[in-house]
Amino acid sequence: MYKVERIFNVLALAFGIIYTIASLKLPRAPVGDPMGPIYFPLGLGIFMAVLGALMLITSKKDDSARHENFQKKNFTIVIIIVALGIAYSFLFNKLGFIASTLLFLLALLFLINGPKSWLKNILISVIFTVGIWLLFERVFLITLP
Numbered sequence: 001m002y003k004v005e006r007i008f009n010v011l012a013l014a015f016g017i018i019y020t021i022a023s024l025k026l027p028r029a030p031v032g033d034p035m036g037p038i039y040f041p042l043g044l045g046i047f048m049a050v051l052g053a054l055m056l057i058t059s060k061k062d063d064s065a066r067h068e069n070f071q072k073k074n075f076t077i078v079i080i081i082v083a084l085g086i087a088y089s090f091l092f093n094k095l096g097f098i099a100s101t102l103l104f105l106l107a108l109l110f111l112i113n114g115p116k117s118w119l120k121n122i123l124i125s126v127i128f129t130v131g132i133w134l135l136f137e138r139v140f141l142i143t144l145p
Helices: 002-024 036-058 065-095 097-113 115-139
Strands: none
Touching (some): 002 036
């Protein structure tokens, strides 16, 4: 599993570098600070590259069986979360913010907390989704799909 971990660390570093380079190619703002729209993506790309480098540097070779089982379980959870994120991005435009976010959070919380915490999972999903929707709609005056 050490090799797989190293590959993911290299991919994280490469993604951060590519994202940083791509953010520098974004169009400049015609009014105000020309670099204004670039600061956040640039900072995010640098942050991702630094984290990828740190993960690569700090990864250790550990061949113990306990570590192997832990890594396999975590790898499976990461794959499921990525699949949920992709499904969320596809459902967002079809179902709208409220329905797609509610389904995404429910699935994510049931994956992490398990079905025994069903009431907590539902309450967190509903309160978070409605809260964010109200924040954007009423405070920021931004209409969500």
